[in-house]
Amino acid sequence: MARRSLMLAASAFALALPASLVSLGKVAMNGNELPCCKESAGSWMCNDAPVADASGWRLKDERTVELIGEQCVSFLTASEASLEARFPCDVFSPD
Secondary structure: OOOOEEEEEOOOEEEOOOHHHHHHOEEEEOOEEOOEEEEEOOEEEEOOEEEOOOOEEEEEEOOEEEEEHHHHHHHHHOOOOOEEEEOOHHHEEEO
């Protein structure tokens, strides 16, 4: 399966969040919370469980939330979709 991704970037704030605490963030599509995925050494974990094909979201860098796998495809092909990302206030660092 070809990997597809959608990236959402914010320019006003950066996340001052160590990689180990990324899962403090919550991303929801159409009101349904998506799994937080992380890649390490070519393997994927989503919600701290190993998976063969990641599907959910990841923090690509300090400013970019990326949808990956089937969740990305669903978002891109939906006639209407809402996406919401929430992180605790104390993890933001204004520019």
